[in-house]
Amino acid sequence: MNTPEALPRRTLLKGAVALGGAALLPGCGTSDTTSEKLVVTDQRDKKISLSGPARRIVTLPMPAASIMIAVDRSAKHLVGIHDASFVAARDGALGTMFPQVLKVPHDVGTQDFAPNVEGILALKPDVVVQWASQGDEIVQPLENAGLSVLGVNYGKLEDVGDWFRMFSAALGKPERGRAMATRLDAGRAAVEAVAAKQTARAPRLLYFNRFSDSLTVQGAGTFNEDYVRLVGAENVSSDVKGLVEVDLEQVLDWDPEIVVLDNFDAAMPDDVYGDRRWRDVAAVKDKRVYRAPLGGYRWDPPSHESPLMWTWLAQIAFPNGTDGGLRDKIVEDYRYFYNHAPTPSEIDKILWTEANGASADYDQFAA
Template identity: 80%
Template sequence: MDSPPEALPRRTLLKGAVALGGVALLPACGSDDSSAGAIVLEDQRGKKLSLDGPAQRIVTLPMPAASIMIAVDQTAEHLVGIHDASWAAAKQSILGTMFPQVLEVPHDVGTQDFAPNVEGILALEPDIVVQWASQGDEIIQPLENADLKVLGVNYGTIEDVGTWFSMFSTALGQPERGRAMATRLDADRLAAEAVAAKQTGRGPRVLYFLRFSEGMEVQGAGTFNEEYVRLVGAENVSSEVEGLAKVDLEQVLDWDPDVIVLGNFDAAMPGDIYGDRRWRDVAAVKDKRVYRAPLGGYRWDPPSHESPLMWTWLSQIAFPDGTDGGLRDKIVDDYKYFYGHTPTQSEIDTILWKDANGGSADYDQFSA
């Protein structure tokens, strides 16, 4: 599994009064000057770039960018280069099933640390290159020195996802698509808040592992993961640490979480914890409440267009009521909207890790 470029920053899920619908409408993020046939974009560095028309050839380096670009475009045909981590994620997930052509896209455009393969990217003749703006100029300047048009992006909040919708859809000549996606995301958040408001009693104490197998890492105070744990009405037990933090078993035993969620950045599964006697006294283990987060067109646990599916899933994990909370129907609806694909019941089972999670409490609620 690939790893995220950095610990998610300490920012609120939505800043101040800026609603997601507004994010996609921000003029700084992009405008389509149709009278001149040109498209003018402003990236998350505040730098402007112009295109003669909708981008036809796009290279993406940030991990979520390929999936989000596909969701905006509803096709992979404009991707001519993606990072190897994005390619691996597509191969491991349903994205490669929905868009098999993405597995044929060159994926040697950068190193594991996102240093660009400038010569290789130039050979792809891209109209734009999407690259991290938050990792320093040294991974952007070589691209700009080669006269490539670089869209610098930041990441870590739902606000950033809304901004990506705006930038990507504008670059593709489909600004209305980005606005519609942002409005949908905003409505999904309001729906999640409404569900959480109906919960009674103390919510479970949840511990999310970004990584587990090769050194345990949790998401503490100020992270996106903490935000959505709280969003559904639960408590993040690792909130006493800041950001991304390494922990040991002693610390986990002290926290004694009610629920453990394993992220999709390594291969750990619930059975790995259930089978380790050192964990037997943890409440989540005793009660069989350890779960692997779903893996769809992109990982559900970090910020993306599929984050509302994570909110629905986690809400049902935290407050099981014998139903799936409409999750399976929402997967079908969202995948038709984002990808033009109607997933089969078997594909939904795969997304939800039904086999790996089948031995955990209340997971039958997600059965077809």
């Protein structure tokens, strides 16, 4: 699986990794409820038979827990999640909106997503969601144990829409997934329309997937580069492919005007501003280093919250004194996805207003 979600740290540090993802298979996310059983087709084009709508679900892929909750508008059917999903829920908004998710067992797999088969069996799941494109060795042990496995791919926006349809089919509410997929496409179209009217020069932006222990950037072919271009900015690391570890000398040569730190490690803008080695980088001199938001899930990788990320990044790239309606969009989307209207202080936490407070133009996101 060639995404920042699925790759273990040791793989990321080996060098370039392309973020393409397998093409969507016809029929993915469909269900057949005309017979006694419910049948869901996963992204392996494999039909999974369930005795009825899934009521006990285990998810291993990092974003799957949040996406499943958004599809279901509830956490009550999750009985096991990956530890990385738990960390995102604990540190982000999901644990506030659904405190029960913090009590769900989160030891169902290793960092490399090898399943804890014995532990998962003890949870008696109706279905287990697992990476399909990381190799059969992390899927077959589950199937050999008699578990129903939904195999998923990831890395492109189309994959996310397919997750919506597949998860909603497994939950017995297929119309919800179709509506969410339509909403996602509309969100992208809206951002494209705004970007098409932008006349200012494209700022040079560098996106870090990891920063604290290694300088791992989002190069050509990544989902992150796609939406950097979507909002009208320039990805300065487009001359390297995939997720690539670089050195400081390379960053100095690129001299980005904007730096974005994602939520896969603990780095904050002050860590960059306070390091004298970075003092000559344009983004540091102009105080344009930002931590990406952390909401119901991390906003940087593909998810149902991606349009919120794109709106935020567009305002970072082209600040105009307003938030582009982002705070209102957060409230609207969270009501739709989570049946929860976040408070101003909850939105501040999502947007890291304190951590990003010293950075240029971040007051545009103030309540």
